[in-house]
Amino acid sequence: MRKWVSLALAATLAACIGGGDSNPAPKVSVSSSDHRPAKELFGPVAVPSSQNPESFGSYSKGCLAGAVALPENGPTWQAMRLSRNRNWGQPVLVDFLEDLSRKAAAQPGWNGLYIGDMSQPRGGPMSSGHASHQIGLDADIWMLPATRLDLSRAERESLSSISMRRAAGAYVNDSWTRQHHEILKAAASDPRVARIFVFPGAKVQMCKDEKGDKSWLRKIRPWWGHHYHFHVRLNCPRGDKTCVDQAPPPPGDGCADAQEWVNNILNPPPPDPTAKPAKPKPPVTLASLPAQCSAVLSSR
Numbered sequence: 207m208r209k210w211v212s213l214a215l216a217a218t219l220a221a222c223i224g225g226g227d228s229n230p231a232p233k234v235s236v237s238s239s240d241h242r243p244a245k246e247l248f249g250p251v252a253v254p255s256s257q258n259p260e261s262f263g264s265y266s267k268g269c270l271a272g273a274v275a276l277p278e279n280g281p282t283w284q285a286m287r288l289s290r291n292r293n294w295g296q297p298v299l300v301d302f303l304e305d306l307s308r309k310a311a312a313q314p315g316w317n318g319l320y321i322g323d324m325s326q327p328r329g330g331p332m333s334s335g336h337a338s339h340q341i342g343l344d345a346d347i348w349m350l351p352a353t354r355l356d357l358s359r360a361e362r363e364s365l366s367s368i369s370m371r372r373a374a375g376a377y378v379n380d381s382w383t384r385q386h387h388e389i390l391k392a393a394a395s396d397p398r399v400a401r402i403f404v405f406p407g408a409k410v411q412m413c414k415d416e417k418g419d420k421s422w423l424r425k426i427r428p429w430w431g432h433h434y435h436f437h438v439r440l441n442c443p444r445g446d447k448t449c450v451d452q453a454p455p456p457p458g459d460g461c462a463d464a465q466e467w468v469n470n471i472l473n474p475p476p477p478d479p480t481a482k483p484a485k486p487k488p489p490v491t492l493a494s495l496p497a498q499c500s501a502v503l504s505s506r
């Protein structure tokens with residue numbers, strides 16, 4: 207069944223490319239001719255491409271060749287929501303998650319980490335849930351302490367994480383612990399990590415609680431949502447020239463900016479009467495992704 211899906215997709219793509227031409231080398235690339243939403247093309251592919259690991263494009267507009275899987279079970283982690291088939295990434299992401307889960311397991315009350323969405327087998331846009339996670343360098347990590355590491359597949363579908371926020375994200379709630387602080391600190395202190403997204407109240411709490419060096423807080427970026435999980439984004443792997451890094455966070459620990467965000471949650475500024483409603487973005491097409499992404503899709 208899995209094989210059939212990817213073969214059928216390859217056949218569809220080949221049909222689009224070849225147009226009946228007997229020459230196997232496509233004259234028209236998929237990227238310039240295919241205007242279907244890319245999520246419809248990447249979503250159904252069940253297996254990674256048999257290419258070397260390489261990210262093409264940026265976190266929110268790209269794809270992933272040669273992905274590797276985070277094993278569904280490990281000594282200090284479990285991958286969650288296996289039905290989504292999103293436990294794929296660059297090798298460096300898998301290594302990072304395994305390393306961080308070992309550090310989490312050293313925290314009182316934690317035996318490791320529950321790992322949420324990473325990327326699809328070939329990266330690319332997803333049918334639900336994320337604008338980013340497209341190049342195998344993003345991962346969502348549950349805030350729920352991983353106590354049991356023998357969850358069944360069914361339990362990994364039904365179990366929910368827990369929210370850490372109150373007052374619409376201005377503050378942490380009683381579920382937030384020093385262990386969360388230490389795990390996020392360990393993640394942010396890792397040189398492989400570019401940024402971590404978490405709700406503003408958590409950042410402000412960590413700014414208050416950190417009595418030592420605060421430089422790691424620079425990578426902790428306040429963002430909407432992100433109170434059931436935090437989102438870790440890695441830097442492009444060294445030497446991966448087709449991977450597009452994001453500009454680094456502004457200098458400094460960012461604590462004042464996070465406090466300002468919190469102040470705006472508590473006392474929202476009046477709406478700007480001249481603001482125009484945001485236009486919904488058109489879906490990302492294969493044509494708008496890096497050209498290599500059509501080869502990633504059609505590769506074995």
Ligand SMILES: [Zn+2]
Nearest residue numbers: 336345346437
């Ligand atoms: Zn995420």
